[in-house]
Amino acid sequence: AFFGWRANRRMLGRARSRSWYAEWVRRQHGSPPTDFFRSALDLVHGEPASEPERMDRVLMHALLADLDQACRPRLLNPWRRRRTSRFVLLFDDAGPADSRVQRFLRELRSAVEDLRCTSVFAVAGGVRSLASRIPDINASGLAHAGAELINIERRGMTPGQPTGIVVPVAEGPEDDQAAVYWLGRWPTLVTPSPRWGPGAEVAGVLGIGVLALALAAALFLVPDVGGRERDDPCQGSTFLGTDGQCVGVAEGAAGFGDEPSEQALRAVLQQIERQNEEVDRELAGRPREDPRPGRRTVVYFGPLTGGKDAEDPVRGGTLAELRGIALAQGHINTQALRSGERVPLRVLAANAGDRFKDAPAVADRIVELAASDPSIAGVVGFGQSRRNTYEAIHTLDTAGIPMVGTSGTADELLRQGEHYYQTAPTDTRAGELMAAFASAGMTTGGRKVRRVSLVADATDAYSNSLAAAFLASYGQERTDVLLYTPTDAPEPGPVPGALGGRPVPTVEDLAREVCRAVSEEPRTAVVWSARASQFQLFLAEIARISGDCPKISVLGGDDVTNTLTEEQRPWDDFKGLTLYYVSHGYAPELSARSPEAAAFLAAYDRAYGGDHSSGTAAMREDGHVALAWDALRYLAEGIDQAWRTTGGHDDRLDRGLLQGVLYQGLGGGGFDGATGRIDAHGAAGGGRLTEDKLLAVLRGGSDGTTTELLCGTVARGDERTRWGPKGEEHLCP
Template identity: 25%
Template sequence: MAREGDRIPTEERLRGVLDLFERLRERPRWRERLRPLLLLLGPGRATSHVAEVLKSRCEDERAPVSHIAAETPATDVAGVLREAKRELSQPSSHARGEPPLRFPLLEMALWLRDLREIRLAGDRPAPRGASAAERENHQLVRRLTHPPVGDNENARRRELNRVIRRRGRDVLRDLEGPRGRPATFLAFLEQIAPIGIAVVALISAGTAAALDLAAAVFAAIIGVAFVTVQIAARTRGWYGVRRFSWFLKQPYVDRDSTGFLGFALGVFDPRPVEPDDHGEQLDLLLVAAFLEDLRRCYRRDYRRAAWARVRYPVLIFERLSAGHPGVAFVELVERVRADSQAGGRLPCLDPLVVVASVDPDAPAEDDPSAPAGPRLVDRIAQAVRVDMSAGEPQNVIAARGLWDRYTREQRRVGALGSRRELRVDITRDPGGDLPPVRPVRRRPRFAHPALPWIAMVAVAAASITVISVQARMYCSPVGIRRMANGECIGITDGSFSFGENSGGKNNDGRLSEVLGEIESQNDHVKESGKPYATVVYLGPVTADPSIKNRRIELLAGVQGELIGLAIAQKRFNDTAEGKDLRLRVLIANAGAKFRYAEHVAGQIRERALDDRSIVAVIGFEQSRRQTQEAIKLLAKSALPLVSTANSFGGTALLDGEAGYSPYYFRLASPNARTARHAAHWARNGHVGGRRMDDAVVIYDGDPNDLYSKDLAVEFQKAFRPGVTRMRPYRDPGDLNKSVREACRDKPDMFYYAGRSDEFRSFANVLELSCPEPRLVLTDDEIAKYVSDNAAELGRKGTFQLYFTPLAAREAWDRRWVGDQSPQTFYSDYDPVAREMTIKDGDSVQWPSITRAAVAYDAVTLVATVARTVYWRENARPSAGSVFAALDDPDDDVLRNGASGVIRFGPRSTGHQVLDKPVILARITPDGRTEVTQLCGRLITGPQGRADCPPGDEPPAAPPR
């Protein structure tokens, strides 16, 4: 009949023990504490059954557990640790999709211990049946013990260092298992890649939003390269050795001052005295490495796996006896914990849970001949108990240390707990019903293995979306925005080349050279540290994206204006000396046909509020409704506005009866004046050599185009009111129809008041539909077409082309200016234009010299006034002071401009240039431009005679 103590309790009767076990191994969400030792008291058969139940419960959950059975062949502490490491690393000890517990520090410590044991055993070969790793260790010890003669110490260090680095390369894998470098790489990939890629994606998206897409791509490349290098580097030996620096902080083994290599040699070469003590210190080191590995596996940091581990690792000792190495292990664990707490070296408590089954009657010593003494259970309890006894009284001198001792013990209790062992007698069963075991804590959802990858994909997708939006909305900085039609609009100092980033339409970089020159000059101005004034140019810096043929994009006008700006800026800054004022130029792109002029005007206005060096805005070359709205908006900022080629008379008219904006100054001759001259010359035989009685006027009927219809109506009034035929068009198809119908009537002349964008279509239809040579008279708008196509126009001879440019180099001929020296702008222009002109095979895209001249005058005008104000007021000029000087009728503003003498009239007439030159030019058969008539004041002195309308005769030329 079995004794009551030998009865094996059923799992139903073990609910209390199981509930306690679950509480011990359940990892709290926060405020982790060391777990006490659980002692299961009872006879061997019963406690072995309980140990199996606890082990099975852990394995069913795939929770980390190691069961050191009574028959486990572990003869020492190192053997216990090997078995515990092996079982805790098994697939059954971790959930699917989770990385296993790894023990790199323990691996290294056990390897060094093996070398030490081989060294102490003498120079013996590896035993028969030894594993490959054991044979390799014996060979290594032989090489370390008998290095080459003459360099013994250095040779030993080199050899040991080589092997340590090789083992450090595989620091994350079980060296006895089948895993290799690919598995190590993937383990790091799971740890680094999701967070790294997500961070890279966020940085790239932020860079795209704050800077530009090129910077975002560069940031992404650098970030991905960094993550890749991190992953690859962590599989290298040198990185693994870095992890072993933990050994250098441990007090258990002596070492020299040469880092971890010295430490390893200290383990390999034990001191000849007290070898047993050295062995105990090494066992302490092994236990400390084991606990540190566990602590790192459970450390809550950026690693998801550490948060997913909700069960502490359990080490179950079955039937401990006095001679079992498990007893020494428990004692060493508590010593290491106490040493770490006392030395303050443990930043986080280790998570190990130890369960030991002990016969309550087992003796504390494994010596049958010894008299009855303490029990084993009391010996274990004494090893883990916290001593808070009062101790012996201290003398009056030693009393000063009592408080330090008291606080140290208090900290020890706070770290280790006041109760370090829990006893359960499994043979005692009072009967009665027990509540069910509390449910186990599940893994947090946020710690799911797929979550980092899902988060990485989500963040990367969101970042790609942001970058895509930025790529769609912004071309470079946030200030350079991509509009719906693909154009890039905004303000630049020349560092952004609109022509190369406008929806892929202008990739020839036609403007890149001149923009680069302006940027370089702006950089010199800023680097000089001298005071400067800033002028903003507002113009159509990109071609219409709908134009597929780059040969007809008509950027000659804006290219010419930018070259004029660059020449004026360089000349002005080169003449500045000492503390004289310098000039900075900003370029604002309003888009083709000034579509986004009002939007960019808002950007200029905001910039002017922050940058008080901005004294004027120039440009506004196209007379469109959008330009008019931009002028009204900028006038509210009290900025002087100087237009280059804008010729619509009512451009600056304000709403109601307010008249013209006081801040607007016009350099171009108004349409009414130009049309009057053109009609006079046509009627009086200066166009084609005969009087014209019949004309067809072609103009753009777009209501947003203020220039074309106004010029057409003004020409009709001046030529033959009520007789001149008007042919509007709204699109190229409309234009072709109008020209074909007009050709049937065989008019004497076409007056083209349309835009240069459609002039090629006009010329082609005229060539096909009007077989007889025709005369075409047009305005300065056509100058940008002429600039790119003058040779073709002269060579074809389909029609004779006359036009009225705002400025012309040919006007500075002796016929018109006599002996007066030509404007120096034109001599500066040629080398600059050649340097900044794109050559595409035999085709050359020349900038418009006409637009270069008026832009040069506009910048020189503002810069000269700003410098005058600067010296007059002895202070940096403001927009208000520059406006006041421009508005003063007594100031001789610019006596010798490239487009003529510039002196503004009153506000009541829109600040028109008084006696603005009006020029009639024609394209000769060899593609040259010839000035045939010139009215108005080109120079201050006498000019050559021309046939001008009444009241507009130029000053008489001096006698020859």
């Protein structure tokens, strides 16, 4: 059985590499044999003399297979790689039509064509009878035949081209006996080879193999061989986001803010980087037994970059928040390094992608980083209420990482995790206050407002939450709800329980709807609960069709303040605009009664007092900057109080201890912030936000800013419960 298996394997080959015999049978019968012995019986059936061509054919295939095997290139066998000539077969006379030589030549030509064998070249005389049977190339002489061979050598054989050349030769003199004798002694002509010897060639092949293995090992073992890091611009804990920008966690300006429109953002990141380096230098010289606390790390979580057509960091509020973070870090570290009784902070920037598109993946990266770096104390940011933001907060909360919000957000944000704390009012409180102002204090054309066109985005959690709160307080009978969603909205569809209303497909249609409503009822105002990034586009369309509505009053949510920090102000886009907007903190108004607000303004003026641009001046009054200051101060206060419980043992200060302090509440129940009183009773004390947080409605214009409404607690013992002119005061909601 074993012999039979070996014979079958040797004579038939494999499915992908058939032997010469199996290939011959396939050409004769259409399919390869499955058993050699059964197939061989067909060849010996009867007398071989009765079918000489059949036997010649199989022997010819065997011969050519052996010759081809001898001439086939081998990688590690130089002797078989060095063929510089072909096998030449000489026949002085082909003989009659049925002679053995003619049968051999006929089968040779057929086999060469079938097998595409190029290692054999036959020359025979007296082939007139052979040429009459098979179509050939007829050459006029040896020169013509040589030209045909050169042409075949250069262009190759085409399918169906004759494989033989017939050359008529005139009768000549007798054979040269000396040549006959010489050919008898030297049947093989050895042509000189310009190549190296076999030994040198083997050494060369082995050397190339060793070099290839060394290069392959270097690609995996040696960092950045071949410039892989240059091909991927994202390093460290950053990675390519959905818009092709680097997202993730980095220190300072590394990898963020390279575009011309992001230079202001890059400058703030560089400031944070310098402050981190200052802390490291101060702590580097301390002895191990130094009782003062070491630094802790806080991660800012927000959209730092975006791809094509992305919302830039100015309109998205990131620049304002980062300025507040940088100013608060400098203020905190100055106190900490001077007293030795507070914990200095290092700040890392986590880019969540344009409009938080990559927030879940970046949150996963922060969790991984926090697991390997116990100095990471918490995260601040989350300036936009989006569904991806919710998922990111849930991820960080599951990992037990404390978080503090830096902006006014939807109520739903507080439901995403017990480790999230908020310094800004909820959208419900802001919507109620906007409704109170629209009912009793807002005017258009010098007269009280009667109706409202409420603009909202049903796919945006922030917009939907703010609009729903306003509508519930103001009343549906006086409100027309216009639902507009930008074409590049990052959310896939309406949020659960989305607000109902009339959908408007484009900004142009939105402007026409508003203008029509104002022309029908001049005492109609616009309440803008959508994002600031679409507000100026809306104003540009209003200006273009303003013949029917030359004047419009708008009451915007806190996100609208982002448009005030651009060089092109809203009232520059539309001259007939009267703009009211909600602010989560107006430090200039509070500075006389709040030392923290005064400290914030002093720090801002030191850092940006030399910049006289309108955007920098507006950012000084913007609630986003002051709220970010308060958010970092909130987390820093919790870290300081957690450190005091360690008895001076710095290694005991970890996130678990900070979680306990924040959960139980800060000592004193809170602190006076740059945006008003911050309650910090903790989750155990009944809440993770300030219920009566200070809110303002401001009126902006080219001649300056006016406070129209101020409700909430300015500082300990100073609570504003009424608003409006003296004699016409209204209760705060």
